[in-house]
Amino acid sequence: MIATPFEYLAPESLGAALAALAEDSEGTAILGGGTWLVPDLDSGARRARRVLDLAGLGLNRIDRGEDGSLRVGAMCTYTQLADAPSPLLAMMAAQITGGAAIRNQATIGGSLVAARAQSDAPAAAIAARAVAVLASAGGERRVGVHELAPRRDEILVALELPPPAPGNGYRKLKLGASSWPIATAAAAVGPDRTIVVLGGVSASPIRIEALRPEELTVTVEHPFEDALAPAAYRAAVAAPLARRALEDALRRCG
């Protein structure tokens, strides 16, 4: 049981949610899928006077524009994303560890806001050139996912994705079936831009504007380390994984 008492709020509109958040933004924890927040509240790593549940706001839609652009609601689960017309998000979502249950519960928005080093979603979203739509009582603003740092009075409501690049590759390295990733690499190859983004190897994703696979070099300045792999291991696997993802993307480009 969670040790500290809190008030549970389940607003039914974004306006009501933002108004409630503005009343006590410092003391409010925003609840998406719960896969990060609920264990953190339970362990005491996170304390909140209020928990604001986004489930009733209808933020779980995926809308496709005529040009192939995509608006993905922040509460979309990995199960939804696995079928979404975004190759990078779909490949990432299909490989999420935790089985059907986690894919049914965890949300893309929650993962991006939690921004844990070992998460799968941030690197894939950055490679897909996703823009985060942040709402507060004061209005809306948009920032690239690579710069995403929501203020306490803001709710991430959606991601906006441009039409997908013609070639996409996603590679994930983990050493056990039920393990968190040790490293992920997402590559997108288009006529005007090629990008590879590494996840899991440092506190935030590493963007490499590239290039051809043989030219690709990676320097991980401050490698992330956990029980699964030491920093040196992560630094060593980063470049080969990035190269493989880029090769996949180039091959799919034709």
Added chain:
Amino acid sequence: MRLTIDLDGRERSAEVDTRLRLVEALRECFGALAPKIGCGTGDCGACTIEQDGLLVKSCLKLAVAAQGSRITTLEGLAPRGELTELQCAFWEHHAFQCGFCVSGMVLSARELLAREPDPSEEAIRAALDANLCRCTGYQNIVAAVRSAASARRAR
């Protein structure tokens, strides 16, 4: 607060503390003891239930957020005490040792078979990769799921 849910086919209501996780409320307030409290972080799968038709880990949910939902636990699969084909396969293959993981294992296997009636060995293992068996009895569990799938196809 008062929490009302459809639990294993019956409408049930109980007073729950806002601070309870769903798995705790199911066990402590509703007496549903099939879902177990294992890791509490979504890794082990012992608390797996089905909520509104979707497999979920009930340690990652607040009980108060489950208002009005339809929940199926392992006990809901055999309400009259007659085991389902899948449960029989677990029995016949001795697919459990201490029994702690079995509720989550059966529900995850059931979700797989509903989606994929003829799963490959690889698909069976993938569907169970978020359910940990601390007795490491995985071979028999996989064999049970395989056998339940072929029994179903033979019908």
